[in-house]
Amino acid sequence: MSLVVYLAALVFGMTSVLLFRRPRTALRNPLTVSTCAAIVLGALVFVCAAPATLATVNDLTGVPNFGAPLTYGMLSAYSCAVLVLLINWRGGSRARVRRLVLRAMAAYGLLVVAIVVLFALADADTERLTDLDTYYAGTPFMREMILLYLLGHTAAMLVMCAVCVKWGREVGGLLRTGLRLILLGALLDVVGFQLTKYAAIGARWTGHDLDFLSTTVAPPMASLAALLCSAGFALPRLLPPVLAHWRGLGDYRRLEPLWSLVEPVSTAPAPPTGWWQLPQARLQWREVSIHDALLTLAPYFDHRVRERVRDRALHAGRSPHEARLAAEAAMLADAARRAAAREEPPGATGTYRLHATEVLGPSGLVELAQALQRPAPRTAASDSAAPRSLTETLADPEEPHVA
Template identity: 65%
Template sequence: MSLVVYLAAALLALTCVLLFRRPRSALRNPLTASTCAVVAIGAVCFTCSAPITLATVNRLTGIPNFGAPLTYGMISAYSCSWVVLLVQWRGGPPALLRRMTLVGTVVYGLLIVAIIVLFTLADAGTERLRDLGTYYANTPYMREMIVLYLVGHGACTLVMGVVCLRWMREVTGPLRTGLRLIVVGLVFDLVGFELAKITAVVARWLGHDLDFLSTTLAPPVVSVGALFCSAGFMLPRLLPPAITHWRSLSDYRTLTPLWREVRWAATTPKPEPSWWELPHARLQRLEVSIHDALLALTPHFDDHVRRISLATAIHDGKTPRQARVIAEAAMLADAARHADSPDGAPLGTSSGCRLRTLDGLGTRGLVELAQELGQSPVVAAARQGSVAASRE
């Protein structure tokens, strides 16, 4: 059991590190801060509930079962963090958000205080690391403490499920997928933890023994449920930037033929990527260097090469857009060849030639240009000097 909950705690802690990689910006954003709080408290909650942790806490404090109110209090704090996160995620007027956050915090704060008070009043001198809930199901004050934390956590789970199901009808994309994951996690939590624990406790009240539901079934099921919920909270936060960086990495690789073609003409330092640099930052630095090289090659652009290549591409069945990109890629390849030759004097800027493919397209225009540089036979002919051109 300890291995299962420790694994869940480790995964939640790793998630918290990923979300909290920029502490200053994370703390300024209530939504990010709330998400980090949910994941962090969840990791602490699972760590506290492991039998090894419970035994250690009991030994260090010298109080049998001291780990029980600690774990139940953390579960209540975990439920409170879910409520606060849902309030921040849903959004609304700042005053309303603050009021709802305060109400949720006060309610679960009082619940935690009640758990501590009931444990103090109870007679729980026998240490129970795995079956405390069922062993003390009929013990005064301990009975009320157990019921209280189960009711508090169950109420949070039900409210979260209803709100997520309603909200799911209004949103699309990663947010809707995240809500679905949360609902799946809440089902695991409600059935595998709440229902199992309550059934085992009620069975003890009625004189039966269904302790395996609480000791064997509930821990792994609630661990899986927590992972689903955490994934649902994180997905809308991490997926968009992950997609952006993935596309940036793809574009960075696609621009390699273009950079090889013009890198010798760049006046800025060669963009050497660092292992820690994110793909989007790498792509931006490479684009700056490419634009610098293209600017240096502008005086060598020959419109005659562009026109011949355009006619050839159209004759080969290319669309007007494709033909224009191929023609400008051929003009660029010819300019790079001519500028790199010993007698490559510039044509001068009076020709007015420029790469119109890049107008208003940014990275997309560079990517299209790079693709044609690497695969078009028309561009290959211009690179070899096979396109007829007149130099003035």
């Protein structure tokens, strides 16, 4: 059982590491700080609740069941952190947020103090590592301590459920998905953990034995509920950058044909090395390097090549945009050939701007790279020939082209 609980704590804690990957930036964001605090406290609850941890704490302190108020106090702190996170997530004026946060911290601070005081007053000399809630369900002061920590946690989860239902009607996209995961986790916590605890304790009060609900059913339900809540809190913040890096990796690869063509003339610094370089950083370097190479090749642009290929593409039925891309790809391939052969630049280059330099981001360069791989526009005289890409056509010395 301890191994399963420790594994849940590890997964829980890793989420906070991912959210807190940039400490200097994260510390200035109350939402990130409160999210990480809630997740870390949730992980600590699992660590403290593991029977192996309870036994170690009891041995170190020399107080039987000292791990109980420690775990219940940590669970109360987690409940408070969840409410603080919801307050920061909701937002509002700084004064209002600060006031609500202080109220939540004060309420749960008093709850933690009450748990410690009740444990100190109780007679709990028999160590119980897995069934303390039911074993001491009828013991004075221990009974009140157990009910207090359960009620405090129940209040936090019910507030979370209400907030998630309300906000879920007002937002969409990833935020709504995250709220649904949090709602599912909170409901699972209420039904699978808290109600089973209440039922097992109530059974003890009436002389029945439903301890398995508290010792066997509740712990895994609490673990699953906490993981769902953690995923709900982290998803809206982690998934967008993950998707951005995924798209960056795709664009980086799609730029390969263009980069292979212009790399010999690029004067950009050496690319960053190391497996830790994220796709977005690699893509940004490739964009800068390609634009640098385009500036170097600009004097070699032959607009007669561009106009000829454009007219041929329009005649072949391509749209004006496709024709422009095909013409620019042909002109760029011809310029790269001239630069590689150390030929003299054409007489008149003009001030023409490539489509790739007119749009923000890598989309224009990606279109240009894809145009380099498309079959070159063919005239009626060459329809029987096998289609070849523009770079292949212009690189073939036997293929006629405008010099």
